[in-house]
Amino acid sequence: MFLFVQKGELQHIWQDAYINDIEGSFDAMRTYLPTNVSRILDIGGGMSGISVPLCRAYPGAVVTIMDGSDDAPRMLRQDKTFSSRAAAREFLAANNTPCDFEVKGKYDLVLSLRAWCFHIPIDDYLQTVMTHTYNTSRLIVDVRVGTPPPFKVLAVVSENSKCQRLAMSATRK
Numbered sequence: 001m002f003l004f005v006q007k008g009e010l011q012h013i014w015q016d017a018y019i020n021d022i023e024g025s026f027d028a029m030r031t032y033l034p035t036n037v038s039r040i041l042d043i044g045g046g047m048s049g050i051s052v053p054l055c056r057a058y059p060g061a062v063v064t065i066m067d068g069s070d071d072a073p074r075m076l077r078q079d080k081t082f083s084s085r086a087a088a089r090e091f092l093a094a095n096n097t098p099c100d101f102e103v104k105g106k107y108d109l110v111l112s113l114r115a116w117c118f119h120i121p122i123d124d125y126l127q128t129v130m131t132h133t134y135n136t137s138r139l140i141v142d143v144r145v146g147t148p149p150p151f152k153v154l155a156v157v158s159e160n161s162k163c164q165r166l167a168m169s170a171t172r173k
């Protein structure tokens with residue numbers, strides 16, 4: 001996989017680590033991905049590097065990133081979110097990955113890697129996820145050890161000492 005990262009945007013060591021991380025994450029989750037995906041929601045997505053291979057796997061798909069701000073003081077305060085939307089926009093545009101930041105309608109795939117259910121409390125976005133998914137939607141979420149998974153678990157995609165990356169179904173009774 002090739003990712004275009006602007007020189008100076010990240011240190012070289014970070015570039016390699018980030019690309020390796022994305023490749024590994026995508027390889028591990030591909031078995032658990034749905035057949036058809038046109039809309040992806042990435043909660044706490046940061047630069048949303050994972051959406052690069054995802055949007056290549058699903059041509060025409062668009063990712064909505066629920067994160068970040070273009071307001072520098074707010075990013076510096078780190079009181080709620082601290083990613084730069086401008087950086088994510090630029091990074092994803094350079095990788096031909098369509099993105100927006102407005103959460104609306106329904107999503108086929110919801111991701112949250114190292115964010116919701118990990119350091120963002122479940123209750124902060126549970127209703128949002130329920131509102132914006134179909135019964136058939138798939139979730140891939142890093143759930144911190146000791147935190148109850150918010151939806152029906154289909155599989156453990158990967159795990160480490162801090163969390164399990166779970167594939168879940170958004171099916172409601």
Ligand SMILES: C[S@@+](CC[C@H](N)C(=O)[O-])C[C@H]1O[C@@H](n2cnc3c(N)ncnc32)[C@H](O)[C@@H]1O
Binds near residue numbers: 048049068082
């Ligand atoms: C550890 S980073 C993970 C970024 C990305 N998912 C990844 O795996 O590379 C956590 C992200 O959560 C975002 N974040 C923190 N609090 C948030 C909140 N309340 N709502 C949305 N995003 C939040 C941060 O801006 C940051 O981009």
